[in-house]
Amino acid sequence: KNQVEQSPQSLIILEGKNCTLQCNYTVSPFSNLRWYKQDTGRGPVSLTIMTFSENTKSNGRYTATLDADTKQSSLHITASQLSDSASYICVVSADFGNEKLTFGTGTRLTIIP
Amino acid sequence: KAGVTQTPRYLIKTRGQQVTLSCSPISGHRSVSWYQQTPGQGLQFLFEYFSETQRNKGNFPGRFSGRQFSNSRSEMNVSTLELGDSALYLCASSYGLAGGPQDEQYFGPGTRLTVT
Numbered sequence: 047k048n049q050v051e052q053s054p055q056s057l058i059i060l061e062g063k064n065c066t067l068q069c070n071y072t073v074s075p076f077s078n079l080r081w082y083k084q085d086t087g088r089g090p091v092s093l094t095i096m097t098f099s100e101n102t103k104s105n106g107r108y109t110a111t112l113d114a115d116t117k118q119s120s121l122h123i124t125a126s127q128l129s130d131s132a133s134y135i136c137v138v139s140a141d142f143g144n145e146k147l148t149f150g151t152g153t154r155l156t157i158i159p
Numbered sequence: 160k161a162g163v164t165q166t167p168r169y170l171i172k173t174r175g176q177q178v179t180l181s182c183s184p185i186s187g188h189r190s191v192s193w194y195q196q197t198p199g200q201g202l203q204f205l206f207e208y209f210s211e212t213q214r215n216k217g218n219f220p221g222r223f224s225g226r227q228f229s230n231s232r233s234e235m236n237v238s239t240l241e242l243g244d245s246a247l248y249l250c251a252s253s254y255g256l257a258g259g260p261q262d263e264q265y266f267g268p269g270t271r272l273t274v275t
Binding site: 097147151 | 163192194200201202203204207215249251256257258259260263264265266267268269
């Protein structure tokens with residue numbers, strides 16, 4: 047069964063600090079990995095999409111890395127802002143099969159001033 | 160370009176009733192996927208429709224059903240509601256099948272369903 051695990055479950059950091067969120071997966075055959083940001087009461091918004099051949103991708107202050115050998119990904123947030131407070135969800139897509147998309151349960155990030 | 164819209168945004172129903180939720184995808188998108196989100200389980204895939212055909216189905220009972228119309232709008236129906244069906248129901252649209260490496264999925268704001 048495909049699985050995606052995220053850590054930590056929740057994180058509180060001071061505004062301006064950096065942080066890193068982790069995602070480990072067992073999804074086969076792997077197609078791509080996505081990070082989403084979900085503000086409270088809203089739908090998720092895509093931050094990055096990475097395929098097997100990509101090991102890093104940036105979107106502003108967000109940088110995602112992918113190690114397909116160890117099946118791990120991380121999302122690094124630089125110089126955090128209050129608006130970064132949200133849940134961050136890792137989603138891994140398989141090439142085929144009924145379990146096409148497997149979602150992690152997310153990391154709840156809170157930025158305090 | 161208008162985003163994904165979902166109606167209604169909030170809904171309160173009682174056990175045993177049925178409910179229909181609606182999703183209008185981004186213009187030109189052919190795939191609509193539905194998800195259930197609860198605090199304990201995170202996002203769980205319900206089903207995906209592409210060009211009016213159900214392409215994938217998650218692990219939910221038959222009380223959950225859906226359909227897609229020729230204009231790509233989709234509806235989701237839940238019959239014989241149970242307390243555990245209380246959740247945020249999200250739909251997402253994409254041009255191609257969900258999960259493809261080139262296909263961005265855009266989510267709607269969700270419908271918050273409360274079953275009492």
